[in-house]
Amino acid sequence: MQKTRQRIIEYLKRHGQATVDELSEALDHLTAVTVRHHLDVLRREGLVAPPEIQHRRTPGRPKYVYRLTEKAEALFPHNVSTLTGHLLSEVKNLLDAQQIDVLFEAIAERMAESIPPGPEGEPMDARLERLVAYLNEQGYEAHWEPHPEGFVLYTSNCPYRGVSEEHEELCTMDMHYISRALGKIPRRLEHLMEGSFSCAYLIEATQPETV
Incomplete structure (x- = not known):
């Protein structure tokens, strides 16, 4: 600056x-x-x-x-990532694997409910537009592109960076609420945590609806 x-x-x-x-x-x-x-x-x-x-x-x-x-x-230093990491570690020490899954699924459900609903029978490109708008409000730097098999959703920023490296449940949570928002289970093609420039999710056109 x-x-x-x-x-x-x-x-x-x-x-x-x-x-x-x-x-x-x-x-x-x-x-x-x-x-x-x-x-x-x-x-x-x-x-x-x-x-x-x-x-x-x-x-x-x-x-x-x-x-x-x-x-x-947000330009000034903060300690949110460290605190969040400690809190998640303590939660995981107190709960078993099944309880942890239930907890993060519940959080994902709540996040999905924050996305404005679309009309019945809404096409996938319109659903993606709504999802991308929500993700960008949350800092994901998201966009989508057409793909021969359907659509690919990209998120080039991880709002949980500094925490998700030690707590992969956050990545699973993202997958879950993307699925809830789109009505289809995404398949991850790329992963920021594995050195890619973005997380990329394939939404297959031929896949049956989940909701």
């Missing part, structure tokens, strides 16, 4: 919010025009929220303050 914009993000993270004048002073007295330019770029990238009016307690013009978005918060 461009250095000045990185400094703006770091300042907003430390202080919670800031005006253009405050940012100008913090950035070695950059002009207000330059600061606004960088803020506009960050807003277009979804990292800074639109300015909010903050009324003064004393007479005078209201000031506009800028804050980071949730997307920007």
